[in-house]
Amino acid sequence: MISRLATAIALIAAPLAAQDFSEGSEARSWNLYAEVPATFEARVVDVMCELTGDCPENCGGGERQLGLLRAADGVLVMATKNNQPAFTGAVVDLLPYCGLSVTVDGLMIDDPEIGARNIYLVQRVKTDGGDWSKASQFTKVWARENPNAKGKGPWFRRDPRILAEIEKHGYLGLGLEIDREFKEYLFE
């Protein structure tokens, strides 16, 4: 019975999956090969909770990956990237909306050749009746949480944990000796 129902749902869901969510999107292009502008209504969810039923409070408080459960078709979209061109994820930006229904605008990455489906870069988010907020909070939150890492340059050049890894294993991660030889070649 369940398998028949699952098949029926799959058949129905297939055309839904092909819906166009680009209408009304004002997402800025990142000139990515497989990007598609996409705006849609969704509920912000803890992905692991959705999959396993293990559901801590507040979507894990920042320690869990967050997803967007799309209202139109129930597809679980992975919120992979925020709006900052600074190697920054989307958890910090979406956590305040845990469990809420929101509208998001951004870029969907759809590249079946490498298995990219429902991968999303969120650029802005709003609740029903609210104003748009840019999904660009990571660096502010990082600065607040790392008061001793003040200085010049972007956050990723100053992050204590990243610096500790590089100090221990080098930029290539292969050890300091290989790093030294490689830098001599690279900057000769």
Place this chain on the structure above:
Amino acid sequence: MKRLLATLAALTALPAWASEGERITVTGEIIDTWCYYSGVMGGPDAVVGSAHHTCALWCSASGIPIGLLTEDGTVYTVLNLGPQDNATGGDTALTLASHTVTAEGMFYARDGINYIVVERVVSDMGITNLSHEDYDVVPSFAIPEPKE
């Protein structure tokens, strides 16, 4: 009809439906999924291994999902990395960036994405993909130029 379709589709979203995970053991490289999927810095081969290690640290530390890329090209999005550490900017995710590991845990698939909740990293082979030999470093500014 539209309401029926939406209801049926929403049913698939219930956690209870998706809770039938499958225990698996997989071997692959811990990668940065954003650079891999988006192509923002080049093709898939350029954004893995030693060439991309520093960038993988940056992305992992900021909470971008990490993945486990197997030899056949399957990517498992890693949701948890052992009982004591999360996979969203957690310390273990950082120390394993670009490493080839064998991990065991529970596998889930939904809406075109494969997921793994890693219960145990069985073995850590370190960085085995010496991609810097072909690509130098990606992005090219990952290693800061020495000051004169």
